[in-house]
Amino acid sequence: MNAHINFPQRSGPSTFGSTLPTNTRPSDTTSLRMPRFFKRLFKFPQMDFEMAIWEMTALIIAPKKVFRKTKNTWHRPDPSFTYLLSFFLLLTSLAWSLAYADGVAKTIRITLVFIFGHFIGSSLVVSALAYFLVGRLLSGLPGRRRGLFGPPGDGEQLEFGYCFDVSIRAFFPLWVFLYVVQFLLMPVIAKDYWASLFFGNFLYLAAFGYYIIITFLGYNALPFLQHTELILTPFAVLVVVWFISLFGTNLPKHLAPVLWAGAALRKNV
Incomplete structure (x- = not known):
């Protein structure tokens, strides 16, 4: 008689927009439970960079169009926007470093602070x-459980992944006004x-004003939230x-991005 082992069936929603079908084979359980965002983290051919560029353009001229439901989830498990904005921050960090930093060490420091401190770090804090x-x-919906990364089948939960989507997209105008226009x-x-x-x-009023408005539009798009104003x-x-700042500040x-990275403005600026 051949031995037969019955594997226990795991239930419960997955994260970042992936589901676990009831007819899933045991061997596929681990891969399907992995968030799709992380599964696609290094699969560059699968990333939609054209959509990311369209979103960046829309965030300046028509930000309301950016936030919409795709398939069964509001969160988009595609890191293309994060990668693209990180690349732009890399370029601007090199520009700020060439203008205001002395030495390779400070250049590397400014680059790391721009990408992982200003962008990724602040977005994670705001998302949390x-x-x-x-x-x-x-x-x-008082009393409803909120998914950390959100099951796609339940459209009435606030997903942490969606909060991160809103935060990184709200950061884009900050990059435009404070990292590009301000530098020029x-x-x-x-x-x-x-x-x-x-x-x-x-420039600071426009940058942070855009940040607040885009954040509002992101959460206002969710039909299960109230009083988002x-x-x-x-x-x-x-x-x-x-x-108040117009009276002498x-x-x-005092707030140029390069100062946040520990570099100093040159006296001849």
Whole structure:
């Protein structure tokens, strides 16, 4: 008589938009339970970089079109946007380093801080805060369990993966205004003139204003959240801070991205 082993069937939703069918073979269980985001992390041919470029363009001119449900999940298990924006940050870090850093060591430091500190690190922190605060305070379904990465079959759960999607897309305008435009205008907006102070500080108002608006649009797209307009509250505070800064605080001189990485602005800026 041949021995026969009955493998226990594992149940429960998977993460990042993948499902575990009931007829799954035991040998396939591990691979199917792995989040699709991580499975595609190094599969570059499967990444949709064209969609990522379209989203970056839309985030500036029509951000509302970016957030929509795809198949059975709001989260998109495609790291192409993260890779592409990280590459752009690499390029801008080299530009800031050539202009304001001395030596290879500081260049490497600025590059690492730009990508893993400013972008990835801050996005993870904001995603974690949004996952717990937005999911708890704005959910129209009290008592419902929130999926960490979210099963695709349940469209009424806040997914951590979706929170991360919103955060990295909201970071894109920050990159445009503070890492690109500010770098190009730095010789002008860092001067001791009120016009320089006004336009330099306006870049920060535009950058963080876009960040707040895109964050609001991201969560407002979820039909099971209520009172998402509360996310716009920091915008009023931002306007007040910007107005106060016009009385003598040149933000580019104190908040330029290269300063966050430990480099110093040259005196002739």
